[in-house]
Amino acid sequence: MIIGVPKEIKDNEARVGVTPAGVKALGEASHTVLVETQAGALSGFPDAEYQHAGAEIAGDAGYVWGKSEMVVKVKEPIEPEYTYFREGLVLFTYLHLAPLPDLTNRLLETKVAGIAYETVRDRYGNLPLLMPMSEVAGRMSVQVGASYLEKERGGRGILLGGVPGVPPANVAILGGGVVGTNAARIALGFGAKTTLIDVNLNRLRELEDIFGGRLYTLASNSYNIAHVTREADLVIGGVLIPGATAPKLVTRAMVSHMKKGAVIVDVAIDQGGCVETARPTSHSNPSFTVDGVVHYCVTNMPGAVPHTSTLALTNSTFPYVLRIANLGARKALLQDAGFAEGLNTWDGKLTYRGVAESQHREWTPAASVIA
Ligand SMILES: NC(=O)c1ccc[n+]([C@@H]2O[C@H](COP(=O)([O-])OP(=O)(O)OC[C@H]3O[C@@H](n4cnc5c(N)ncnc54)[C@H](O)[C@@H]3O)[C@@H](O)[C@H]2O)c1
Numbered sequence: 001m002i003i004g005v006p007k008e009i010k011d012n013e014a015r016v017g018v019t020p021a022g023v024k025a026l027g028e029a030s031h032t033v034l035v036e037t038q039a040g041a042l043s044g045f046p047d048a049e050y051q052h053a054g055a056e057i058a059g060d061a062g063y064v065w066g067k068s069e070m071v072v073k074v075k076e077p078i079e080p081e082y083t084y085f086r087e088g089l090v091l092f093t094y095l096h097l098a099p100l101p102d103l104t105n106r107l108l109e110t111k112v113a114g115i116a117y118e119t120v121r122d123r124y125g126n127l128p129l130l131m132p133m134s135e136v137a138g139r140m141s142v143q144v145g146a147s148y149l150e151k152e153r154g155g156r157g158i159l160l161g162g163v164p165g166v167p168p169a170n171v172a173i174l175g176g177g178v179v180g181t182n183a184a185r186i187a188l189g190f191g192a193k194t195t196l197i198d199v200n201l202n203r204l205r206e207l208e209d210i211f212g213g214r215l216y217t218l219a220s221n222s223y224n225i226a227h228v229t230r231e232a233d234l235v236i237g238g239v240l241i242p243g244a245t246a247p248k249l250v251t252r253a254m255v256s257h258m259k260k261g262a263v264i265v266d267v268a269i270d271q272g273g274c275v276e277t278a279r280p281t282s283h284s285n286p287s288f289t290v291d292g293v294v295h296y297c298v299t300n301m302p303g304a305v306p307h308t309s310t311l312a313l314t315n316s317t318f319p320y321v322l323r324i325a326n327l328g329a330r331k332a333l334l335q336d337a338g339f340a341e342g343l344n345t346w347d348g349k350l351t352y353r354g355v356a357e358s359q360h361r362e363w364t365p366a367a368s369v370i371a
Contacts, residue, residue, distance in 0.1 A: 002070075003071075006065060014306035015075075017073045017317070018321065027053070037057050044306075076103060086110055090112075091112050098359065113343070113345065118130055134178035139183070139185070144301070145160075149263050155261050169233035172234070172236070173238060174249055177198075177238060179268075235258075237249075246273055255275065266297045334371070346366065
């Protein structure tokens with residue numbers, strides 16, 4: 001198969017869909033990889049590395065899209081890329097179609113097979129191609145929080161781990177899923193006094209087994225949240241109710257009772273945020289202050305560490321890329337019901353219920369179109 005890897009053109013997107021390691025593995029399986037020039041440069045993979053791994057470097061995005069049977073990307077295509085869609089093309093990337101009716105229409109009109117990273121499920125029902133970005137954001141949240149706690153950045157001038165004779169900072173983590181668990185790992189590593197709150201008691205039991213007595217766990221209710229936020233130097237928001245807007249667990253009143261110079265990193269901001277005073281920010285202007293509390297609410301945190309994020313993402317996506325290349329999309333999807341859940345568009349039909357429901361349109365189950 002000929003596989004194309006275009007350079008991402010969405011604002012501030014530095015990740016790339018396939019690394020040189022992936023190019024080498026595809027070559028070993030007798031596939032051809034076309035990489036647009038500079039596609040991996042911002043992730044730390046120069047053209048020369050791709051070439052060395054066996055890729056053909058192309059100067060023009062149109063050439064990469066036009067020649068390829070499958071295009072592997074990171075972000076959903078944006079308008080200038082729509083012109084490259086054509087029947088027979090397999091597109092494997094984050095698609096996030098629900099709020100994007102125009103992109104959905106174009107994929108359907110052109111009969112592209114659109115397989116979305118965010119809806120692929122593994123055998124346990126998890127979303128394995130979303131998880132790596134939550135791992136990155138969870139770990140990053142503590143690093144970012146530590147930096148904003150420095151005086152120069154508006155924080156109260158406290159070192160997370162303290163030093164001998166000086167107590168460590170208090171870190172409060174809301175949500176003990178992928179983001180929360182990774183945040184807890186790093187906060188404990190820094191030596192901070194770390195408390196994690198979740199509504200799922202079984203998850204708290206698991207976390208206590210993982211971290212032992214070093215992690216304080218608390219059941220989620222407004223009394224406990226008010227208490228820990230008042231004491232906290234750093235609050236990390238990582239709650240998720242799948243498919244819904246995040247619950248506002250930290251109210252404006254709770255923020256007003258927090259210490260001046262404390263920091264909130266609301267990772268859940270991409271789902272609306274779990275802090276009432278949070279609003280989405282970007283890497284170019286990441287923080288703002290409310291009632292003396294610094295808020296960091298960047299919606300695509302992994303974008304700040306594209307090298308790690310590209311490696312984390314492609315570690316998870318690449319086995320699927322190789323399967324599509326080896327078997328063809330239809331057979332690869334037929335063999336794995338969880339992977340078939342990734343199929344959003346096929347031969348002009350919308351095949352993902354969630355997207356259809358949010359756009360109030362018809363859908364056809366993936367299993368029936370690929371059978
Ligand atoms: N900003 C970014 O760059 C970025 C990057 C990755 C993920 N995220 C977001 O971070 C959020 C968390 O993602 P995740 O992968 O950790 O999700 P997850 O499903 O693994 O974990 C969510 C946790 O929240 C808990 N929860 C739900 N309701 C709660 C409540 N009322 N009180 C306390 N806990 C509650 C759940 O029990 C679960 O353990 C999501 O919104 C995700 O989209 C943001």
